[in-house]
Amino acid sequence: MIEFKNVSKDYPSGTHALHNINLKINNGDFVFIVGSSGAGKSTFLKLIMAEEKLTKGEIVVDGIRMSKLKRRKVPFLRRKMGIVFQDFRLIEKMTVYDNVAFAMRCVGASNKTIKTRVPYILKLVGLGSKIKSKPNQLSGGEQQRVSLARALVNNPEIIIADEPTGNVDPEMSHEIIDLLSEINKQGTTIIIVTHEHDLVKEFGKRVIEIHKGKIIHDTKLERKSAEDIELMSSYDQEISDDELSPLLKIDQESPEEVQELPVQKLRMLNKMAEEQTEPEKPKTKVEKAVENIDKIVEEIETDDREDLIHTVTLDPAKIKRIIAADREKKEKDAQVDSVIDSLR
Ligand SMILES: Nc1ncnc2c1ncn2[C@@H]1O[C@H](COP(=O)(O)OP(=O)(O)OP(=O)(O)O)[C@@H](O)[C@H]1O
Numbered sequence: 001m002i003e004f005k006n007v008s009k010d011y012p013s014g015t016h017a018l019h020n021i022n023l024k025i026n027n028g029d030f031v032f033i034v035g036s037s038g039a040g041k042s043t044f045l046k047l048i049m050a051e052e053k054l055t056k057g058e059i060v061v062d063g064i065r066m067s068k069l070k071r072r073k074v075p076f077l078r079r080k081m082g083i084v085f086q087d088f089r090l091i092e093k094m095t096v097y098d099n100v101a102f103a104m105r106c107v108g109a110s111n112k113t114i115k116t117r118v119p120y121i122l123k124l125v126g127l128g129s130k131i132k133s134k135p136n137q138l139s140g141g142e143q144q145r146v147s148l149a150r151a152l153v154n155n156p157e158i159i160i161a162d163e164p165t166g167n168v169d170p171e172m173s174h175e176i177i178d179l180l181s182e183i184n185k186q187g188t189t190i191i192i193v194t195h196e197h198d199l200v201k202e203f204g205k206r207v208i209e210i211h212k213g214k215i216i217h218d219t220k221l222e223r224k225s226a227e228d229i230e231l232m233s234s235y236d237q238e239i240s241d242d243e244l245s246p247l248l249k250i251d252q253e254s255p256e257e258v259q260e261l262p263v264q265k266l267r268m269l270n271k272m273a274e275e276q277t278e279p280e281k282p283k284t285k286v287e288k289a290v291e292n293i294d295k296i297v298e299e300i301e302t303d304d305r306e307d308l309i310h311t312v313t314l315d316p317a318k319i320k321r322i323i324a325a326d327r328e329k330k331e332k333d334a335q336v337d338s339v340i341d342s343l344r
């Protein structure tokens, strides 16, 4: 889950890019971010991917607090994410194939996997015939799709795309959003900045509108009130025994009194009772594992401990191997970051 709590971002130049942002994006959500040029959309994404530091408030991404995130830990966060940058950020000296393969090599994928996966993903984004081209031999739209392929190739938990359809024709835009929609159905969280209002309307997903650094619209909140409206419109219908029974749990001593309440209130209480009686979720394997290895983890630095919560398994020997592999991967990720930095 991604949570923004009273987040503001001021650039050193004095620009107040974002002001007091509060929102939640759940795992598996599909969100469009819209707003005029300079509204703060890219800044919003850059805070999530730790490319910029927030000025005030807190952002929590899958339990990681961004205000506390050290630079050397950024690659660990980025491994969860597939990012399509507004300016593509391809490596000019590499072919299309190698640009995408590089992202897989950085997470330690085998050559065999890379050889089958990269051509598959490139075909998926309609670039099967451009595998050997270099970025400067491609159109803007094609470069954008290489960037999209690179973001998809490692099956990330979250895809963050800054105008992934900004340089392609309407038909291709549609295909790209369709593709992301399909990926979303497998459980991947998708956050897309776009200017294409027709596309946004057509797909009917959650839309967050940013204007001058503030959220001025969030369809998720509107939908909630629509639910309330539905609830209100059902007030004048007769209440059934089934609906009434949870109420008796609330006030077992005097159910008669409850039955005498106005129907509206009964519905409200009914809803509350349902919420209260929701069964506690069984602990996941990972949650149990976290409890079990607490003792081992105590010996490790606090920062590393946070990392472990995301990589932990039941077997302590495995944990040690994971720590070693993780360290190696971080080093490789740092290499990628330095290449990307050098291209800026
Ligand atoms: N690195 C930076 N340093 C200083 N100011 C910046 C920086 N990046 C962005 N800004 C400013 O912050 C504000 C928000 O910029 P941002 O890039 O987030 O807008 P945007 O909504 O993505 O716009 P666009 O649709 O044109 O991409 C703008 O006023 C911009 O000039």
Ligand SMILES: [Mg+2]
Pocket: 041, 042, 043, 086, 162
């Ligand atoms: Mg932008």
